[in-house]
Amino acid sequence: MEQSARQFRKRSAILDCLRSTKSHPSAEMVHDMLHDEHPDISLATVYRNLSLFKTQGMIRSLGTVNGVERFDADTHPHVHFICTGCARVMDLPEVEVPQELNQDVEKSSGCRVEGCQLTFTGLCGRCQAQ
Amino acid sequence: MEQSARQFRKRSAILDCLRSTKSHPSAEMVHDMLHDEHPDISLATVYRNLSLFKTQGMIRSLGTVNGVERFDADTHPHVHFICTGCARVMDLPEVEVPQELNQDVEKSSGCRVEGCQLTFTGLCGRCQAQ
DNA sequence: TTTAGAAATGAGAATCATTCTCAAATAACT
DNA sequence: AGTTATTTGAGAATGATTCTCATTTCTAAA
Numbered sequence A, B: 001m002e003q004s005a006r007q008f009r010k011r012s013a014i015l016d017c018l019r020s021t022k023s024h025p026s027a028e029m030v031h032d033m034l035h036d037e038h039p040d041i042s043l044a045t046v047y048r049n050l051s052l053f054k055t056q057g058m059i060r061s062l063g064t065v066n067g068v069e070r071f072d073a074d075t076h077p078h079v080h081f082i083c084t085g086c087a088r089v090m091d092l093p094e095v096e097v098p099q100e101l102n103q104d105v106e107k108s109s110g111c112r113v114e115g116c117q118l119t120f121t122g123l124c125g126r127c128q129a130q
Numbered sequence C: 001t002t003t004a005g006a007a008a009t010g011a012g013a014a015t016c017a018t019t020c021t022c023a024a025a026t027a028a029c030t
Numbered sequence D: 001a002g003t004t005a006t007t008t009g010a011g012a013a014t015g016a017t018t019c020t021c022a023t024t025t026c027t028a029a030a
Helices: A009-019 A027-034 A043-055 A101-109 B009-019 B027-033 B043-055 B101-111
Strands: A060-065 A066-072 A080-083 A089-091 A112-123 B060-065 B068-072 B080-083 B088-089 B112-123
Touching: A009 A027, A009 A043, A027 A043, A043 B060, A060 A112, A080 B088, A101 A112, A101 B112, A112 B060, B009 B027, B027 B043, B027 B068, B068 B080, B088 B101, B101 B112
Parallel strands: A080 A112, B080 B112
Antiparallel strands: A060 A066, A080 A089, A112 B112, B060 B068, B080 B088
């Protein structure tokens, strides 16, 4: 039996929240953002469902920033910038992801490539001004 | 006064260990590898010195794999492959890092780029065979 | 609609990587 | 040797994440 969107209210609220933000939030940030609409949601439920979505390939993990895992509902290949000053994570939609590299990697290493992550770090404009 | 290599035996042992391996180890892996030569070294000292080297730019962090931070003494730009099966981290020396992207990022985003990380994930040859 | 079984959730405990504290050891410089 | 600054070991503290289990919510069939 298929799951309808309405059946698991908390679950879909978590996914909707992640899909409607560009902040690449952590589990705790998602929990905070949901607080107004779902004040009774548990942090464990947020963690649980983010893990589930991740294993299902519905969302991606961007790795950890300052020891905290960050998530992205946009699973299309794109580039990120992480500010070492304020820990913001931003998309860099203008930057091309070199898709042909996947082939190179598989050829030269014998590894089967399932994902690719290109991330720049440095100071965002806001943090440079300070 | 400069620090000679011999002054801080534990510290330089940690750096030497990281420089002499291609396994991109975690703090605990470094601690284990040092056990024969330095059975009295503390895990806290390994963590402490890896953090120090990182802030000094002598080593790089590759981010976390399964919740554990991995380190690399090779600070030259190069590409990594992380196996989702066995958590091995490998260099991909054959793959070119597109250096000119740094300029593109700074131009289009206004961010000051200080680092760049290109990482592929998937299954290594060993894990594909299983 | 009721009911039984399955899945999801909340609350808080447990886990585990990492950082911190502080006293002891070691090194540098007189 | 004596004095001071740095490094270290041991274990406690921290903090993000996961786990447990009782409760709630949903599903499917009667």
